[in-house]
Amino acid sequence: xxxxxxxxxxxxxxxxxxxxxxxRFDASIGHFWSATHQQIYKVLGRMADAGLVAVQxxxxxxxxxxxxxxxxxxxxxxxxxxxxxxxxxxxxxxxFAVKLRALPFGDRDAILADVRRQRDHHREKLAYYTESxxxxxxxxxxxxxxxIAGWLVLSGGIRTEQGAIDWCDDILQTLGEER
Amino acid sequence: xxxxxxxxxxxxxxxxxxxxxxxRFDASIGHFWSATHQQIYKVLGRMADAGLVAVQxxxxxxxxxxxxxxxxxxxxxxxxxxxxxxxxxxxxxxxFAVKLRALPFGDRDAILADVRRQRDHHREKLAYYTESxxxxxxxxxxxxxxxIAGWLVLSGGIRTEQGAIDWCDDILQTLGEER
DNA sequence: ATGGACATGTAAGCCGTTACATGATTTG
DNA sequence: CAAATCATGTAACGGCTTACATGTCCAT
Numbered sequence: 001x002x003x004x005x006x007x008x009x010x011x012x013x014x015x016x017x018x019x020x021x022x023x024r025f026d027a028s029i030g031h032f033w034s035a036t037h038q039q040i041y042k043v044l045g046r047m048a049d050a051g052l053v054a055v056q057x058x059x060x061x062x063x064x065x066x067x068x069x070x071x072x073x074x075x076x077x078x079x080x081x082x083x084x085x086x087x088x089x090x091x092x093x094x095x096f097a098v099k100l101r102a103l104p105f106g107d108r109d110a111i112l113a114d115v116r117r118q119r120d121h122h123r124e125k126l127a128y129y130t131e132s133x134x135x136x137x138x139x140x141x142x143x144x145x146x147x148i149a150g151w152l153v154l155s156g157g158i159r160t161e162q163g164a165i166d167w168c169d170d171i172l173q174t175l176g177e178e179r
Numbered sequence: 180x181x182x183x184x185x186x187x188x189x190x191x192x193x194x195x196x197x198x199x200x201x202x203r204f205d206a207s208i209g210h211f212w213s214a215t216h217q218q219i220y221k222v223l224g225r226m227a228d229a230g231l232v233a234v235q236x237x238x239x240x241x242x243x244x245x246x247x248x249x250x251x252x253x254x255x256x257x258x259x260x261x262x263x264x265x266x267x268x269x270x271x272x273x274x275f276a277v278k279l280r281a282l283p284f285g286d287r288d289a290i291l292a293d294v295r296r297q298r299d300h301h302r303e304k305l306a307y308y309t310e311s312x313x314x315x316x317x318x319x320x321x322x323x324x325x326x327i328a329g330w331l332v333l334s335g336g337i338r339t340e341q342g343a344i345d346w347c348d349d350i351l352q353t354l355g356e357e358r
Numbered sequence: 359a360t361g362g363a364c365a366t367g368t369a370a371g372c373c374g375t376t377a378c379a380t381g382a383t384t385t386g
Numbered sequence: 387c388a389a390a391t392c393a394t395g396t397a398a399c400g401g402c403t404t405a406c407a408t409g410t411c412c413a414t
Contacts, residue, residue: 002274003401009277012284019365032276039402041367062411064365076284083285087275087293089300095181096266097211097335098188103328105191105255106262114266121268149282152353156276156346163342167335174331182373198393218374220395241383243393 003043004052006033008071008079011053015070018044028132031125031157044069052078100171112175119168126161129154182222183231185212187250187258190232194249197223207311210304210336223248231257279350291354298347305340308333 010021010029021044022037024030047053052075056068071079096118103111137143137151189200189208200223201216203209226232231254235247250258275297282290316322316330 001401002272002277005281006277009281009284012281017365018367022365029277029280030270032271032273032280034270034272036403037365038367038404043401045367060364063363064410066365079281079284080286083278083281083293084289086296087278089297090273090275091209091213092211092271092339093181093213094211094269096269097332098181098185098208099262099266100335101208101211101328101332102184102188102191102258102262103331104325105188105258107259110263114262117265118268146283148353149280152282152350153276153280155349156279159342159346159349160271163338167338170334170338171331174327180373196393197395198391201393215375216393217376217395221373239392242391243382245393 002033003035003039004047005079005082006035007040007043007047008052008075008082011069011071012076012079015068017058017066017068019066021069031129032153047075051075108175112172115168115171115175119165119172122161122164122168126158126165129158129161133158181212182214182218183226184258184261185214186219186222186226187231187254187261190248190250191255191258194247196237196245196247198245200248210308211332226254230254287354291351294347294350294354298344298351301340301343301347305337305344308337308340312337 006025006029007021010016010024016024018037018041021040022035025033025035025040044053048055048069051072053069054072056070057065058068059065096114099106099111099114133140133151133154137147137154140151140155143151185204185208186200189195189203195203197216197220200219201214204212204214204219223232227234227248230251232248233251235249236244237247238244275293278285278290278293312319312330312333316326316333319330319334322330
């Protein structure tokens, strides 16, 4: 159900075609809620039927026609209603944690290599986030209400990635010493 | 696919009935990979067909009969093979982050209440983890190879929960001052 | 001419949740 | 007497992924 609301948030920020939404889910919003274009098109269709979004077909030259989706008043009302609802506690699903736990039954060197690989991923994400922070929120003490949400989410991402990197360092230090 | 491997890890540590596995997924292992009993029974059936686990029916007095599942040599081989495979980068899905981002379009007070509620959840989890750490790993500098994996996963959980709490504090401080 | 960006979809199938279903024993 | 624990399942439905499908324009 949360994909619907992620789309509503994204369209509330700016109207877009399904394709464009797909790009956003590859980048900004997608760092916290991923979705493929197939899924987005399906859900957009359902949301249009429900009146949460309005479609307008736009002809283009030199490019395929597109359908631009905009949030409706009903969509805004639904988004507002949803924010007033308590969020159920998120249960995390970490393949990596399961694999770590499999250490006594697995290939130690391969798992260590995996830890380094995970750390690399987290470093890349962290670099991307800090760069975005510097570009879009150069002065976090002076943000208007609209920008502050984006900043808070981004700073959560930075925190998460840094935490993951520290954890990987911890693992490598603990396991690396006994070689 | 990871549920299969989470079950293999759990059965490698100790054989169990489907019900017992369900309890483990409510507690220890389930903090990093959740699953309901319905799903567990279904997957166990499939895994038994594939020869990854062996079933033995056990009659009990005063209690319903049960089926005890044990990992097979094929299961151990599969688990080992899986650990040697690189883990794809985990994409996180955070309803909470989406809701935070909806701040400009939502109910500010309700969202702040939600942040406090999330913080409470994370505090409870952290308390549970630190207690488990103190009970099961009183001296983390002296752990054998079998115990070290459990400790590393648990310390990752502690890190994650502490990070989430800090994030919530940060959000409340940033948003709370402007009342 | 090959590949990437733009643009929108269908279909098959697995994964996962929620609800339903049954039944004995122990504990409060 | 009610509720919790032990124990195993089926059924329906929705979410999500992977693969397939099509077609134009632009740059190398």
